[in-house]
Amino acid sequence: MVVSAPTITATQTSDHSSYWITTFGCQMNKADSERMAGILEAMGYQQASAELDADLVLYNTCTIRDNAEQKVYSYLGRQAQRKRSNPNLTLVVAGCVAQQEGEALLRRVPELDLVMGPQHANRLETLLLQVQSGQQVVATEDHHILEDITTARRDSSICGWVNVIYGCNERCTYCVVPSVRGKEQSRWPEAIRLEMEGLAAQGFKEITLLGQNIDAYGRDLPGITPEGRRQHTLTDLLHHVHNVEGIERIRFATSHPRYFTERLIDACADLPKLCEHFHIPFQSGDNDVLRAMARGYTVERYQRIIDRIRQRMPDASLSADVIVAFPGETDAQFRRTLQLVESIGFDQVNTAAYSPRPNTPAASWDDQLPEGVKVARLQELNALVEASARQRNARYAGRVVEALAEGLNPKDPTQLMGRTRTNRLTFFNARGSDGSSHRPGDLVKVRIDAVRSFSLTGTPLPAAGEH
Structure with a gap:
C-alpha cells in the first residue's frame, strides 16, 4: 500500500456542531474519511475554521508503520488536554489504530468518546448517537460493510x-x-x-x-x-x-x-x-x-x-x-x-x-x-x-502529453496542476499562448519544457496542436 503524510478535511455546523477530520495513511483511509465527512454533513455538521475550534475531532488513523501510529498519539495528547477544559468536545479515533488497540485506547486516552475500526465507517451516525446518549463506544467487531456510501463528501470534484x-x-x-x-x-x-x-x-x-x-x-x-x-x-x-x-x-x-x-x-x-x-x-x-x-x-x-x-x-x-x-x-x-x-x-x-x-x-x-x-x-x-x-x-522532455487539470498550483495561481495518464504530476499555465484558457476538469495537451525527479512543467498547446 502506498502511505502518505496526513491530510486534512475540515467541515462545520451551526452553533455547536462543527467537525475536523485528520487523515493518516493510504488511499483507503482517504476514501473512508470522505465517507465519514459526508455522514457528518448529512447530520448537520459544517466547516470549522480550525481544528481547535471544532466541536468534534476525528482522527482516521494508520498503523502500517510505527511512526504513523506514534504521530496519532501525539495528536491525541493535545486533544485530550483540550477536552479536560471543554467536556463538550467529542473525540473520535477511527481507522487502523482504533481497530488494533480497541479498548486499550480508552485506557491510554480515557477522554476518547468513540473508537471505531475501518469496517464501521458507514456506521458513524449510529455510533455518534450512542455517544450522545452518554456512552463511551468501542466498535471493532467484524462487520459487514453495507452499500450506504452515497454520502461521501469528496475532496476533489475531478x-x-x-x-x-x-x-x-x-x-x-x-x-x-x-x-x-x-x-x-x-x-x-x-x-x-x-x-x-x-x-x-x-x-x-x-x-x-x-x-x-x-x-x-x-x-x-x-x-x-x-x-x-x-x-x-x-x-x-x-x-x-x-x-x-x-x-x-x-x-x-x-x-x-x-x-x-x-x-x-x-x-x-x-x-x-x-x-x-x-x-x-x-x-x-x-x-x-x-x-x-x-x-x-x-x-x-x-x-x-x-x-x-x-x-x-x-x-x-x-x-x-x-x-x-x-x-x-x-x-x-x-x-x-x-x-x-x-x-x-x-x-x-x-x-x-x-x-x-x-x-x-x-x-x-x-x-x-x-x-x-x-x-x-x-x-x-x-x-x-x-x-x-x-x-x-527525462523521457518526457520535449514530448506532448495529455494532462487532466485537477486544480490550481498552490504555489503559483497562474498555473494549473494535473497528471498525465502515466500519473506524472504536471504544471502548466492556465492560459495558453493563443489566448485560450483552461480550468480544472479539462484534458489539456501540454508540451513538456522541464523535468524533475517527480514532476513536469510544460506549455499548453493551442487547440490545433491537439491533432
Missing part, C-alpha cells in the same frame, strides 16, 4: 475514489492490515458502476478503483463462467465499468503480484480509458526474503509481470513499495533489492525500513536488525530511487 473491495485475506508476516481491516468483502459490479455513474453526473472525469488487494476482487462473490473460471474478477469489472459515459480515465490500486494476470494486463492495454500506470509492490528483490515475508511469488514472477506490461504498453509507468532491513536480511539480499530497482527502472517507489507491528509473526523473530542498519539501507535505497525517477522522467 478525481474520485471508488472502493471495490474491502479488507485483505493475505497473511504477509510483516503486515497488520488483515487484522485491522478484516476479511475481503467485494462489492457487486452493479453497485460499483452505479456509484461511478453518479460521479460522472456530478462532473468527475477520473476514477481510481480502490482495494487493499484489488486484484483479489470477486473471490468472495458467487458465480462461475461457462469456461470454468470465476465470474467476477478485476478484469471483468474493468470491462463492466469502462463505458460509463463522462468518465475519461480509470485507474486502480493496490495490486498484488500473486494475482496480477496476463488477462488483466491485456485489458489495460485494450481498454482506452485505463491509464498506463501500475502500482505493484514487490517488497524485496530476494526470493528468500520474499518467502520469509510470505508474499507467495518470486522475483522472477514479478519480473515477468513487468516484462509483459512493457511488451503491451511500452510507455507505462511503474511504481512499487519496498521494505528494507526485514528481520534477517543480509547485505547481499539488500543488494539484490537494489539491483531489481535499478534493472526495472521504476518511475516511483515508496520505501520503508521494516517496522515491527503488533500481532504479526515477524515482530517476534529474534533476528531484528539494528536501527543504524535500517537507516543506512533506507538512505541508500532512497538515493537510487530518486536517480531512477529522474532518469525515467
Whole structure:
C-alpha cells in the first residue's frame, strides 16, 4: 500500500456542531474519511475554521508503520488536554489504530468518546448517537460493510475514489492490515458502476478503483463462467465499468503480484480509458526474503509481470513499495533489492525500513536488525530511487502529453496542476499562448519544457496542436 503524510478535511455546523477530520495513511483511509465527512454533513455538521475550534475531532488513523501510529498519539495528547477544559468536545479515533488497540485506547486516552475500526465507517451516525446518549463506544467487531456510501463528501470534484473491495485475506508476516481491516468483502459490479455513474453526473472525469488487494476482487462473490473460471474478477469489472459515459480515465490500486494476470494486463492495454500506470509492490528483490515475508511469488514472477506490461504498453509507468532491513536480511539480499530497482527502472517507489507491528509473526523473530542498519539501507535505497525517477522522467522532455487539470498550483495561481495518464504530476499555465484558457476538469495537451525527479512543467498547446 502506498502511505502518505496526513491530510486534512475540515467541515462545520451551526452553533455547536462543527467537525475536523485528520487523515493518516493510504488511499483507503482517504476514501473512508470522505465517507465519514459526508455522514457528518448529512447530520448537520459544517466547516470549522480550525481544528481547535471544532466541536468534534476525528482522527482516521494508520498503523502500517510505527511512526504513523506514534504521530496519532501525539495528536491525541493535545486533544485530550483540550477536552479536560471543554467536556463538550467529542473525540473520535477511527481507522487502523482504533481497530488494533480497541479498548486499550480508552485506557491510554480515557477522554476518547468513540473508537471505531475501518469496517464501521458507514456506521458513524449510529455510533455518534450512542455517544450522545452518554456512552463511551468501542466498535471493532467484524462487520459487514453495507452499500450506504452515497454520502461521501469528496475532496476533489475531478478525481474520485471508488472502493471495490474491502479488507485483505493475505497473511504477509510483516503486515497488520488483515487484522485491522478484516476479511475481503467485494462489492457487486452493479453497485460499483452505479456509484461511478453518479460521479460522472456530478462532473468527475477520473476514477481510481480502490482495494487493499484489488486484484483479489470477486473471490468472495458467487458465480462461475461457462469456461470454468470465476465470474467476477478485476478484469471483468474493468470491462463492466469502462463505458460509463463522462468518465475519461480509470485507474486502480493496490495490486498484488500473486494475482496480477496476463488477462488483466491485456485489458489495460485494450481498454482506452485505463491509464498506463501500475502500482505493484514487490517488497524485496530476494526470493528468500520474499518467502520469509510470505508474499507467495518470486522475483522472477514479478519480473515477468513487468516484462509483459512493457511488451503491451511500452510507455507505462511503474511504481512499487519496498521494505528494507526485514528481520534477517543480509547485505547481499539488500543488494539484490537494489539491483531489481535499478534493472526495472521504476518511475516511483515508496520505501520503508521494516517496522515491527503488533500481532504479526515477524515482530517476534529474534533476528531484528539494528536501527543504524535500517537507516543506512533506507538512505541508500532512497538515493537510487530518486536517480531512477529522474532518469525515467527525462523521457518526457520535449514530448506532448495529455494532462487532466485537477486544480490550481498552490504555489503559483497562474498555473494549473494535473497528471498525465502515466500519473506524472504536471504544471502548466492556465492560459495558453493563443489566448485560450483552461480550468480544472479539462484534458489539456501540454508540451513538456522541464523535468524533475517527480514532476513536469510544460506549455499548453493551442487547440490545433491537439491533432
